[in-house]
Amino acid sequence: MLRVDLLPLQLDGFFGNPNDYEHRPSFFAPPSTMSRIITAGRLSDFFDTFGYMSIADHCNGLLLHGLGQLTVVNPATRQWAALPAFPSPSASSSSSSVVDDQLLLSVGNQLIVYDPMVSPQHYEVFVIPIFYTYTTSDGDGDGDGDGDDETQTQHLAADYSADQYWPPSPYTIHVFSSRKWMWEERSFVRQGDPAGTIADMLSCSDSRSLEEQGVYFQEALYVRCRNDSVIRISLSGDNKYQMIKSPVSRTGVGEYDLSYLGKSEKGVYSALLHEGGDSCPQCRVWLLNEFCGQMEWVLKSKINLQSVAENIPLLQFANKYRKPWIRDYNAKDELEAPAQDQLDGWDSDDGIILEITDNKQATTTDWEIGMVFLGFHPYKEIAFFRVSSTLVSYHLNTSKVQELGPIYVTEVERSFPYTACWMRDLFENNY
Template identity: 45%
Template sequence: MEQLPDDMLANVLGRLPPSSLAASRCVRKHWCSIIDARRLLLTDLLPLRVEAFFCNSYFIFNRTFLFARPTAARRIPGGHLDFFDDDDVSPIAMDHCNGLLLHYEMVVNPATRQWATWPPVPQHLDDLSPSYSRHCFALVYDPMVSPNHYEVFLITLPGSGYVYNHNDGSSSRIFEDDDFQQEWPPLSYTVYVFSSSTKEWRWEERSFVRRQGGEAVGTIADMHIDESSSKHKTVYFRRSLYVHCPNDSIMRLSLSDDKYQMIKPPPAAGSKTKTSCHCDASSYLGKSEKGVYYAILDLDGPQFQVWLLTEFSGQSQTEWVLKCNVSLQATLNFARHIDAEYGVDGPWILNYEEKEAQPTAQEEEFAEWDFDNAVTVLETETNDKTGSIDFLGFHPYKDISFLFISNRVISYHLNNSKVQDLGTINIPQMEDAFPYTPCWMGELSEKNKA
């Protein structure tokens, strides 16, 4: 193969199926450059656009709903998650990564109607009382690196102290009071990982060593913080997993060299104290056009900040760069006006059940999300702050954030502050939502394919 001219090699590679072609990018840098330069890999097979949101409601049937345009809902054949063999399965989405959804004990690809189970959590971790520890599940799937395999990470963060429940009903603390003053995190940090590429089909320990020069960001006691105003999630970006810790710091696990580093939060997040007067401020971690983003939503204003994490010197040094710092009062007024004038109408709808009807001519015309329809909202004298505001996530490939205001989903363009109404999510007690980017690559499991 090394002796073949580039044109002939491109002809050979171009005959591979998309999943094998994507995997070929990882064989050699030269192959990767040939595939990318000639655009041999069809981009419509990869997750490049937001087609929908998966929204969790623990109040209505304990299930996940699809929020999308009617045409987009029909393009996602498994969007309603109704294709499982077991009728008792009612999955709640816990994470999303490049087209795959993470549910408890299974990974699902709605675009291909495939699903695969993962083994039960190790028993000794189940014995840790959840009121004293925080289990964080994270899904890692990179179709450009390994289109047929995924990894599930189980990350345990300390709470007020681990408690181990014994078989005889007694319990004992793993950490004593003096241990709470120990630095967090330690020099070596261990997580549990399940990889679908292993034949053993079991969880395995994986240790990460703190990167040289990296500092601890606090003590174990600092992790015992009221987390009612924050949603701690993980982000996968460029072979690293970023974990949003309860004290607002970021743990970056490098999957390429098994090292990790603690990153302090942006200045505004680090200065707020959630247990004091700033309890209305919430922080969020996500991925967008230029990398890892950090959002702070303060309802006292309401004020909205977005920071971009810049990394240099081989990722050993980091800096937060402020991208926007704006008042959302005008956006709040806009959402209330749209809701009062149009009610539940909107280009996107909450799909309670699969629709078999063919799309209308109007739906076909507006089948894709038109970003040019965003409008500029101006400040008015109205300063009525009634109405809830929540953060739904970032667009992974554009500088756009999604806000949930008075039951309406509003897209907010970070570069020009333009807004766009997507529609209404009218379900009570919506816990969270995941911007969904379909991916038609990969084969999760032949035995569990619908």
């Protein structure tokens, strides 16, 4: 029998990656969680020991750190494990190809899968191969600097063409198993129709599309692709995968619109954040409805972020007696443990319902740096945003908004909702 108190059953905070190599990842959480995870767990000691390490993924309490040496970390128990070196690509693998000294098929993103209810003592790491475009200093690719920067799409790996479906079938992925303590290749066969070609992937203008987002839910791994479609990889043993088309058309997405994939109370969710231009900033959220193998995106909520921004002072006044969330700063000497009288729990049901305006035009031009989608609550239908340097939560069902504290973090590139897991039988090393 598993001890329920050891399992990741609540949202404890957010980890965030910086967008430079001078800072370590930050942590934003209620004071009570900050005391348990950061102060008692001395997470800052880990970052000081290993230097800069970008968080590649999080799943049920385990962080996967990338940039060369892959390392799995449990911040709650102060334990970690360095994985064996990633194997060199084989001729039969679709993990990488080089043409004219241009690497066009990357080993892709690293995603960790850990389900303590299925296998409490083991985890797996998936390296997803992806196509990407190669940019040189000018349009002719000779590097002489003549001409404007252009993205080179005319060269493809020898075995591929622009009109070929992507991912291929079978789809070969490198997987690390902590049970076997080794890397291996696994091939997955597509069920159903494809959702795009290599040309579709290369034509996507979203720079964040190189950061494929992964979600683990009920023995399946969902991976967002460059054209906003989703790969559903079954991990139940049948070696199948299925393509799920995007809830929006990429042709109708603006320059500043960014899509996200996440997990919440009822399964897999997709969010599209519109944060630029002259129109009102908003976020649309869809729920993936899975029924008898059929996948359908259902619009869950349309959030008016302009109304949220305009009512930040009202939100702060309504929550003036609540202790705000705090941040573990990048510099170790700035980290201060919260006083005992500051420790409190977080009531996720708190908040107020704002008056929604009908304005269709933005009243400020600073949305690009003022609006950031941080993620979903894993167990409640709540979305989190940074709005005007303030962390807010938004209930998808009730439109209730809660101000959680100032979050003066402009350098965060990507955030990860964190759920602490106190299982101690995964690693041998402590930090």
